[in-house]
Amino acid sequence: MTTTTSTTSTSSSGTITSLGVGSGLDLDTILDSLEESAEASYLTPIETKEDEINTEITAYGTLTSALTSLQTAIETLTDPDTYDGMTSSVSGTGATAAVTSDAVAGTYTVVVSQLAAAQTLATDGVADKTTALGTGTLTIDIGDDESISIDLTSSNNTLEGIRDAINDAGGSVTASIVNDGSDTPYRLVLTSTSTGTESAMTVTYSGDGDAASLFGYDADSDSNAMTETVAAADAQLTVNGLSVTSQSNTVEEALQGVTLSLTAEGTSTLTVSQDTDSIIDAINDFVDAYNSYAETIDTLTAYDSEDDTAGTLIGDSTTRRIDSQLSQDLYNSISSGTYSYLSQLGVTLGVDGTLSIDDDDLEEAVTSDPSAVSEFFIGTDDVEGFATQMAADLDTYLDEDDGLIVSKTDGLETQLEELEVKYEEKQAFIDSMMDRYTEQFTALDTLIATLDSTADYLTTQFDALSSDS
Template sequence: MSIQLGGLATGLDTNSLISQLLKVERKPIERLERDRSFFKARLAAFTDLDKRLRDLMSKAEELTTARKLVANKATPATEEFFKVSASSTAMAGNYNIKVLSLAQREKEVSLGVASVGAKEFGAGTLSLQVGGKDPVVININENNNSLGGIRDAINASGAGVKAAIINDGDAANPYRLVVTADDSGTPIEISANLTGGSYVDDPERPFAFTQTQEGTRAHIQVDGIDIYRTSNTITEAISGVTIDLLKEHGAADAATGLQVDLDVDAVEKKIRDFTNAYNEIVSFVAKQKDASWGRDAGMQAPLRNLQLLVSTAIGGDNSLQALSQLGMQTQKDGTLKVDGTRLKDAIRNDLDGVLGLFNGSVGVDGLAKKFGDYLKGVTDRANGILASRKTATDSSLRRIDQQIERQEMRLEKREKTMRAQFSAMEDLVGTLGAASSYLAQQLSMLSNFGSRR
């Protein structure tokens, strides 16, 4: 960067003068920058509003059906023997559950061998019969007659088992093949017909398998009714309840009680989440009152429409027609205050009415659907409030940026012009100063010449 030294001839601070003149001429750019900041702040406010509207839409969606709104809880007397969870369709009641056996997969284990990769099993066939199905025959030849090769051939056979190799730590023959059934309670029969090979020909170490774990089905009794499954996760033994078995009861007369009932707290929370999301919108719009966009129709219209939905009865013959009947009252600031006692009483004593209020009935839309339908429109990615404001704002910002760019270019040229003009003035003043000094010198010489005569 060149160093500008002004005022050497005139004594003026030309750099300061130019800076002050440019500052005055920069006023239009400053106005444009303020406009740009305004548009960005307005767009940020509408983006924030859109986020809150979407959150409310999400909370309303959780209230649109009984399956989404209703929550049940299943509580065992102890979780020592099983754990439970309940869906919205669970049948309320008290049950006694006895765990007689857990589901487990049959395991067959071979004798140990010295190497995983040594091809010393000879050739022939390996037959796998799983769960009474037709046997699956595997050919063993020079390409796969190692322990690792037999493992891979079993896993590729689709016989309904998985094979793995374990190392039991034996000093001479540590590697053993473990074959496990895919399904609990499924029996496995393995037979080998191999000839040749050092392992097979050793009469003391035939290629045979020993059962180390019996395959059993899960067996429970629910109120004395026997129920069997191939998994330790049991569904629909009790409608809507999932039971994860952990341990057998053992004692003949032992059992664990299970209580299934409505989870009032969980239902209340979903409704409170909805009202909290509504209150967030009310409070946010109120905070925008001092900004010019706070009076924008796009900011006020959603609030007015949501307030109308809150205060209007849904219609039809449902026992509950409005949120006020759930103990929700509109405060002076427009937010909803929830009376928790009244809300829980309504859930506990008139669940059908609560469901009708939010879910609706034949020919009547519930409050949740009315909210959802309206919010879906105002938050639409293409035609919603934010989308329209963003389109207009982006256009304004492009126009402002172009104007600022043109103004900056003009000021750059203006600065060059002024510096050139001041430089020319300095040169002129310097020339005039030199001429003045010369004339003064000449006059002095003439004066001195006259005095000597």
């Protein structure tokens, strides 16, 4: 009989150090198979359910996005400012205009005979803008309400220093130096920052040096050291024949709700009318948002019989409730005013669940009676309008505290948390079971290794006895 040598690996204490070595069995593979089987039985169903819930939460996020866009569009239609807007157009020369909702529709003739101007004063020229001009006090009065006082000292009494000191004072006058190209080219120029006669300047100087002959201006004086190169002037205009005087070329409230910007002498015609384009744009935005929502719903609840695939929210009661209510809103009759249905405005619902617009019908409705369109969408004190009804429904769905969708997704999040706890429990059970299997397999490995060792010993002894005989 051939003698065999055992390949069982044991430690110095006689225990198995590598599972399966003692028995020759692939116990590691068997343990892995048992663990995979346990995970498939206990963990995979939980993971599958978690995936389903996460997919549903994502679908609700998509639905929420579409509903939020629709809510934004419908809120514009509930805003009275959408229907109160006015627009203007100007032909001719002399003025442009901006209007608010307070403007009154009409046609106005604006004749500008004089633009408002800011006063400019200039000194005589000096040869060097860095030459000291004396010490004293330079005072500039702007209108009746503002006065700037500049102390001229050795640190600032050049033409450049005086310019900088005036500008640093931060008043309603600016100073600059102009070079006129003569033998004494440098002239200090003072310009009021505001137009109109109320911003005219008076300049006085008390002190010594050349500054005394350079500075000084009073409109009531016949002899002035400074020259008025541009006289302060008020804007002069007429609006439909009525005279208007303005300190500025921006004329506010000469016409209610209208700001005129005067640009030149001339005549222009201003037309103020209802801004129907903003109403039409708001209705178009609503239709686009609704159609985007309808397409989203169609995708989330679709069923493909050929592929046997279904949208994530097919059969979902919350989604059905939302879609049913919003569809009903489209058909609801508004019981007051000229218009009762969307279709009377040229907006109709197609068989595919989307809205379409007849541009001619919509423009006709909006331009002929914008107040009736406003009443249809906003309603009155006694009756809700189309937009206010739908806005209320959307608030019910999208409220961040207790809205229908938040409640639904909160419930799904709770399910995820419960599944996570269950997953951890099942994982702990599997780990405990695998520890028990490992102990049992180790014991089996040790036992088989011992039996193999005993068998080898006995075989050796029997072989020896046979040899002796």
